[in-house]
Amino acid sequence: MELTLGPLAYHWTVERKRDFYARIADEAPVDTVYLGEVICSKRAPFFEREMPQVIERLQRGGKRVVLCSLAEVMLKRERQATADLMESEDHEIEINNAAGLLARDGRSHRVGPFLNAYNEATITWMADQGATHVCLPTEMPGEAVGIAAKAARDLDLGVEVQVFGRAPLAVSARCYHARAHGRTKDNCQFICEDDPDGMPLATRDDQPILRVNGIQTQSESYIELLAELPEMKALGITHARLLPQNVDMVAVAQVFNDVLNSGLDADDGRSRLSTICAGTAFSNGFWHGVAGYRHINRKAVAA
Amino acid sequence: MRAEGRFSEAGELVCPAGTPAALRTAVDAGADSVYCGFRNATNARNFPGLNFSPEELEASVAYAHQRGAKVLLALNTYPPAGKVDLWRDAAAIAARVGVDACIVADMGVAQHIATNHPSLRLHLSVQAAASSPEAIRYYCQNFGVKRVVLPRILTIPEIRAIKQEIPCEIETFIFGNHGLMVEGRCSLTNWMTGESTNMDGVCSPAAKVTYEEDADGALRSCLGGVTIDSFAPGETAGYPTICKGRYTAPHRPEGYYAFEEPVSLNLSRLLPDLMEAGVHAFKIEGRQRSKSYVRKVVGSFREAVDAIRAGATPDLADLVALTEGQKETQGAFKTKKWR
Amino acid sequence: MTDATTHRPASRWPIFPTAPVRALLQPVLARVVRRIARRHPEMFARIAPYQQADFLIVARELPFALHLRPDPEQPVFRAVPRYPLPDHDARIEGPFMLLLNLVDGEDDGDAAFFSRDLVISGNTEAVVSLRNALDDVDGSIAQETADLFGPPGRAVLGVLRRRSGT
Numbered sequence: 001m002e003l004t005l006g007p008l009a010y011h012w013t014v015e016r017k018r019d020f021y022a023r024i025a026d027e028a029p030v031d032t033v034y035l036g037e038v039i040c041s042k043r044a045p046f047f048e049r050e051m052p053q054v055i056e057r058l059q060r061g062g063k064r065v066v067l068c069s070l071a072e073v074m075l076k077r078e079r080q081a082t083a084d085l086m087e088s089e090d091h092e093i094e095i096n097n098a099a100g101l102l103a104r105d106g107r108s109h110r111v112g113p114f115l116n117a118y119n120e121a122t123i124t125w126m127a128d129q130g131a132t133h134v135c136l137p138t139e140m141p142g143e144a145v146g147i148a149a150k151a152a153r154d155l156d157l158g159v160e161v162q163v164f165g166r167a168p169l170a171v172s173a174r175c176y177h178a179r180a181h182g183r184t185k186d187n188c189q190f191i192c193e194d195d196p197d198g199m200p201l202a203t204r205d206d207q208p209i210l211r212v213n214g215i216q217t218q219s220e221s222y223i224e225l226l227a228e229l230p231e232m233k234a235l236g237i238t239h240a241r242l243l244p245q246n247v248d249m250v251a252v253a254q255v256f257n258d259v260l261n262s263g264l265d266a267d268d269g270r271s272r273l274s275t276i277c278a279g280t281a282f283s284n285g286f287w288h289g290v291a292g293y294r295h296i297n298r299k300a301v302a303a
Numbered sequence: 304m305r306a307e308g309r310f311s312e313a314g315e316l317v318c319p320a321g322t323p324a325a326l327r328t329a330v331d332a333g334a335d336s337v338y339c340g341f342r343n344a345t346n347a348r349n350f351p352g353l354n355f356s357p358e359e360l361e362a363s364v365a366y367a368h369q370r371g372a373k374v375l376l377a378l379n380t381y382p383p384a385g386k387v388d389l390w391r392d393a394a395a396i397a398a399r400v401g402v403d404a405c406i407v408a409d410m411g412v413a414q415h416i417a418t419n420h421p422s423l424r425l426h427l428s429v430q431a432a433a434s435s436p437e438a439i440r441y442y443c444q445n446f447g448v449k450r451v452v453l454p455r456i457l458t459i460p461e462i463r464a465i466k467q468e469i470p471c472e473i474e475t476f477i478f479g480n481h482g483l484m485v486e487g488r489c490s491l492t493n494w495m496t497g498e499s500t501n502m503d504g505v506c507s508p509a510a511k512v513t514y515e516e517d518a519d520g521a522l523r524s525c526l527g528g529v530t531i532d533s534f535a536p537g538e539t540a541g542y543p544t545i546c547k548g549r550y551t552a553p554h555r556p557e558g559y560y561a562f563e564e565p566v567s568l569n570l571s572r573l574l575p576d577l578m579e580a581g582v583h584a585f586k587i588e589g590r591q592r593s594k595s596y597v598r599k600v601v602g603s604f605r606e607a608v609d610a611i612r613a614g615a616t617p618d619l620a621d622l623v624a625l626t627e628g629q630k631e632t633q634g635a636f637k638t639k640k641w642r
Numbered sequence: 643m644t645d646a647t648t649h650r651p652a653s654r655w656p657i658f659p660t661a662p663v664r665a666l667l668q669p670v671l672a673r674v675v676r677r678i679a680r681r682h683p684e685m686f687a688r689i690a691p692y693q694q695a696d697f698l699i700v701a702r703e704l705p706f707a708l709h710l711r712p713d714p715e716q717p718v719f720r721a722v723p724r725y726p727l728p729d730h731d732a733r734i735e736g737p738f739m740l741l742l743n744l745v746d747g748e749d750d751g752d753a754a755f756f757s758r759d760l761v762i763s764g765n766t767e768a769v770v771s772l773r774n775a776l777d778d779v780d781g782s783i784a785q786e787t788a789d790l791f792g793p794p795g796r797a798v799l800g801v802l803r804r805r806s807g808t
């Protein structure tokens with residue numbers, strides 16, 4: 001099973017992104033890096049100029065680079081960005097909206113988590129249409145993932161599941177970052193740049209529960225599937241996705257790599273991860289088919 | 304073709320039914336079409352005590368057809384791997400009892416129906432989140448979709464532009480619960496409760512909702528033990544959904560509606576503009592609501608559409624009492640500022 | 643926590659022993675629920691998981707509450723004291739005519755909840771199931787009940803409806 005770095009969901013500054021990917025290129029034990037703006041089309045132009053160098057840098061570091069399309073396609077610029085990306089022959093692409101599927105017209109592509117490939121029928125259909133790899137929706141329970149993975153493997157598709165990072169829980173046409181500051185999406189002034197790990201929302205009795213990232217809503221806690229890695233491998237999952245958070249992602253990738261390939265105990269891995277991600281709780285409820293925010297202890301389950 | 308003949312006139316009123324009695328009420332109140340679902344996870348209103356058995360659907364189709372109304376079956380959830388047969392069986396029943404169309408979201412389900420029940424008309428559910436001409440054309444070209452239910456995120460000029468680029472009919476919501484998140488892409492309920500909107504057809508399932516009256520008379524609504532909102536005595540309330548809750552942010556310590564306040568969509572004043580923009584069918588939300596709601600809302604919109612068709616100005620009944628939070632909005636349809 | 647026994651909603655009834663009134667009502671209520679169970683079996687199918695649940699229906703104007711257990715074999719419908727309320731799975735509270743109209747599908751439960759006229763507590767799913775089951779009944783349960791008692795029954799219902807203007 002290979003580790004991948006999923007697309008960055010947040011609006012980091014250009015310098016910061018450049019430095020981030022440079023370090024990933026040099027140090028992170030991941031095989032594939034997904035690049036591109038998935039959440040907000042307004043952010044995309046900032047980094048466009050840097051993309052060729054970043055891609056080249058990552059490739060020099062031995063990484064396979066996959067370019068991602070937007071999850072929401074509604075406006076003219078979003079349709080155009082999607083159409084342009086689908087013409088790419090130089091790089092693999094991951095499609096996150098059916099608009100991309102139309103433009104890709106059967107040429108090879110990866111299926112992103114926003115395309116809702118929940119079952120074997122849909123995966124079979126997508127494979128017929130040129131899909132080579134599918135990232136399953138984050139909310140799928142392990143039981144269904146196993147069946148979906150088998151179908152995908154039978155069709156020779158790569159199968160990917162998110163194992164780290166905030167759970168992507170919803171997208172909207174409305175920008176909640178702008179709304180929180182009394183602005184509209186068209187006049188947002190990129191306020192989301194102030195929250196490199198999302199804007200925290202707590203209940204009125206002070207329980208932190210969600211993060212706002214522009215039009216996206218994410219979980220407060222990070223998904224963490226360290227103890228589940230052996231089971232995932234056995235189910236035929238080929239790729240484990242780490243989503244970039246505002247922590248030392250090289251260190252995060254090393255923990256996952258150590259558990260996966262160097263025999264590090266999952267519990268020890270989790271304690272290392274807790275230090276790296278100080279102040280953030282971990283969840284694995286989705287995988288175990290219970291409320292996503294929960295954390296199920298594998299040993300307790302087995303007992 | 305039987306089905307095509309029934310879907311001819313623009314301004315079609317598509318009305319909700321959670322029970323056979325509600326379906327009969329909708330038909331009697333003037334619905335052109337009624338949409339409903341089976342009593343399981345194959346539709347997005349899989350609520351306790353609600354929905355239809357196959358026998359009830361068969362009888363309801365007969366009732367509707369005798370009175371010139373159509374029945375649309377919502378098969379608009381996403382089957383998780385290993386459970387696809389439940390959706391296939393539902394499609395087979397739909398074909399057997401003669402429903403006029405199936406409303407689908409999942410590509411596997413759409414492809415199954417297009418292949419195995421080619422005479423069954425397909426509508427693309429709002430749960431498919433097709434919000435561009437390209438996405439809509441993808442479903443039209445590959446599965447023969449005849450109508451798209453548009454997400455509630457587009458302005459009327461945007462709808463008009465889409466209509467010019469797609470080969471199918473457009474249906475838009477005109478009244479009812481105003482979902483804030485892109486439908487079919489929301490896992491908020493699953494995060495809090497372990498039941499999925501996409502896979503199980505539930506949004507804030509009642510079994511996980513509790514209402515607690517605090518000492519000061521405030522009503523606290525909780526989902527999966529998490530406080531969604533607290534309403535002062537006398538303050539109007541809303542559904543206990545995460546996207547209608549009040550939260551605090553670091554710079555908003557007082558708590559605010561981070562996504563949307565409890566409010567319902569009401570586009571009664573925009574009906575002529577929507578028809579002029581090329582909207583073929585108007586959808587009323589509310590399969591979870593009562594016969595009383597169905598009777599009042601359907602009756603009111605029936606009169607409005609008939610008036611518009613006759614070239615008259617519709618007399619718009621006051622429906623605000625039936626709305627969530629007792630407040631109405633025109634949402635994204637009126638202005639981009641909503642975003 | 644919700645506990646109906648800790649606060650006494652405004653009632654124009656003084657606190658007085660309701661046992662004699664309740665004793666008079668019990669056979670009447672029993673007859674009503676048996677008849678409904680006989681005439682509307684499909685309604686009970688919709689509440690299948692909650693046929694053994696104890697619902698308390700509290701009409702704000704009445705000095706007693708109503709206890710409903712929608713068991714098709716042995717339905718329970720009886721008057722119980724309000725102070726204190728007996729143990730229950732779910733409680734539904736509102737003005738009498740609102741409750742009557744909800745039973746009859748003349749009012750919308752969600753709307754009554756949004757306006758805070760209707761208060762529910764306890765097992766929300768049980769309440770929603772009961773609401774949906776009742777809503778699938780064609781015609782008026784109130785009218786059927788009134789008919790059960792002939793002209794006097796219909797007269798009482800008429801007075802109630804005129805008073806509330808529905």
